Every structure is written in structure tokens, then in C-alpha cells.
Amino acid sequence: MADVPVALEAVIFDVDGTLVDSERDGHRVAFNAAFEAAGLPDRWDVETYGQLLRVAGGEQRLAFWFESTGRSRGEALDLAQRLHRRKTQYMQALVTEGAIQARPGVRRLLDMLETNGIALHVATTGTRAWVEPLLHGVFGSRFHTIVTGTEVPQLKPDPAVYERVLQLTCHRxxxxxxxxxxxxxxxAAVAAGLRCVAVPNAYTRDDDLARATLVADGPDDPVLVRWFQRQLAGGG
Ligand SMILES: [Mg+2]
Structure with missing residues (x-):
């Protein structure tokens, strides 16, 4: 069947590294605080954390780290579960303190989409306990449907979190x-049948983003803004 052009109704955003700069000064700091509070010598510097980001999911990242630094599988899983709970509390505190900010250009992009009647949603594998206060604190209540890893435990690249947003919002x-x-x-987005634009950051600049429809320098890249303007005007 030939592709029939469909008018743009919604944009679904990832949170970590896309809407906000949360990895280096948010999650990494919270993980280190959790190590320290538990009396563990482990610490993640900026570069180490960048490498560990290849392991999706905070608890999985911790388990991988503990196993690769000599703990048994059982000990690694147990430690990861305990540390991740504590890390989530530190992350919540960082969010409350306002330590995590919007990426440059994000607010302007959201304004443009909202002005044009586009629904804004979120699909993240982050934990709702920090995602919700973060989104509310940084952006107010502009996101209509927010699906997090708390409701959908399958981590990206599994498309489940995107599929849940589509199901809840009835967008094709x-x-x-x-x-x-x-x-x-x-x-994850492409596997859910969506077109996806990529706005890599310093940590993901070298990722394989070949399946993205467009790879921009960031949310403030004029190329991205023009691309969205074309979509809003009904162009492909
Ligand atoms: Mg991300």
C-alpha cells in the first residue's frame, strides 16, 4: 500500500539526554552518592560513566559494574537492587534542588509545537519517582501523557514504552x-513504527543513529527547527 501523508498530531520525547542534561550532573552524581552512603569505594568519573551508558537501565548498569569489578553474579544483582533504590532517592533530591536543566533550545521547540496544536508526550525508561517531579519542575504541565519505566519495565531498545504511549493516546x-x-x-522508536529525530549530546555523539530520520546537533539546531516547521506545514 502506498504511503498516505498523515498530518503530524504528536511528538513523543525521551527524557534523559534529550529534554534535559541529566546524565553527567544528575544520574552519575546520584550513583556516586549511593556508593558513598553504602560505604563502597566505587566511584564513576565522567568518562567511565560515558562508557557505562551503553548498559541501559540504572539497576542493570550497576549489576554490570559490580560483576565486571569482581563481585559474584548473585552479589552484583543484590547490591544493584539496593543501590538503585538509594540512587533514586538521591536523584529525587537533585531534581528538587533544581540541579537538572533543560537542554538549550528545548523550550523553544516545545513552544513552537504547542502553538501549532501538537500534543506533547513522554516515553522514558526512567523511574516515575524522579521523572514526574523533574518534568513538572523544569517544564510545568505541558506533557499530556507520560509513560515511564515504572509502568513499562522493558528497557529501550524494546519498543514497549513507545507502544504504550501510542495505545494510551490513540495516535497512529x-x-x-x-x-x-x-x-x-x-x-525503540523506530521499532514502534515511529519516525525519530536524534539530538545527540556529548555522551551519545558517537552512537549509531543511522535509523533516525534526521540527526541534528541538538534541540537548538536550526536544521531541526526547520525540519519541524516543514512537518507542521504538511511537508514530509
Ligand atoms: Mg536518552
Whole structure:
């Protein structure tokens, strides 16, 4: 069947690294605080954390780290579960303190989409306990449907979190566009049948983003803004 052009109805955003700069000064700091509070010598510097980001999911990242630094599988899983709970509390505190900010250009992009009647949604594998206060604190109540890893435990690149947003909002995949910063995120969106634009950051600059419809320098890239303007005007 030939592709029939569908008007853009919605844009679905990833959170970590896409809407906000949360990895280096948010999650990494919270993980280190959790190590310290537990009396563990482990610490993640900026570069180490960048490498560990290839492991999706905070608890999985911790388990991988503990196993690769000599703990048994059982000990690694147990430690990861305990540390991740504590890390989530530190992340909530960082969010409350306002330590995590919008990426440059994000607010302007959201304004443009909203002004044009586009529904804004979120699909993240982050934990609702920090995602919700973060989105509310940084952006107010502009996101209509927010699906997190708390409701959908399958991590990206599994498309489940995007599929849940589509199911809840009744948008057809062709009428929505995803915005992601990483290879796992792009793969998840594309597997859910969505077009995806990529806005990589310093950590994901070298990711394989070949399946993205467009790879921009960031949310403030004029190329991205023009691309969205074309979609809003009904162009492909
Ligand atoms: Mg991300």
C-alpha cells in the first residue's frame, strides 16, 4: 500500500539526554552518592560513566559494574537492587534542588509545537519517582501523557514504552514523531513504527543513529527547527 501523508498530531520525547542534561550532573552524581552512603569505594568519573551508558537501565548498569569489578553474579544483582533504590532517592533530591536543566533550545521547540496544536508526550525508561517531579519542575504541565519505566519495565531498545504511549493516546505511529538522543532510544522508536529525530549530546555523539530520520546537533539546531516547521506545514 502506498504511503498516505498523515498530518503530524504528536511528538513523543525521551527524557534523559534529550529534554534535559541529566546524565553527567544528575544520574552519575546520584550513583556516586549511593556508593558513598553504602560505604563502597566505587566511584564513576565522567568518562567511565560515558562508557557505562551503553548498559541501559540504572539497576542493570550497576549489576554490570559490580560483576565486571569482581563481585559474584548473585552479589552484583543484590547490591544493584539496593543501590538503585538509594540512587533514586538521591536523584529525587537533585531534581528538587533544581540541579537538572533543560537542554538549550528545548523550550523553544516545545513552544513552537504547542502553538501549532501538537500534543506533547513522554516515553522514558526512567523511574516515575524522579521523572514526574523533574518534568513538572523544569517544564510545568505541558506533557499530556507520560509513560515511564515504572509502568513499562522493558528497557529501550524494546519498543514497549513507545507502544504504550501510542495505545494510551490513540495516535497512529505515522502521525507522531519521536525525539531521542541515543542509539537505544532511536531503535525503540523506530521499532514502534515511529519516525525519530536524534539530538545527540556529548555522551551519545558517537552512537549509531543511522535509523533516525534526521540527526541534528541538538534541540537548538536550526536544521531541526526547520525540519519541524516543514512537518507542521504538511511537508514530509
Ligand atoms: Mg536518552
Amino acid at each position: 505511529p505515522g502521525a507522531a514523531i519521536a525525539v531521542e538522543d541515543s542509539a537505544n532510544g532511536v531503535r
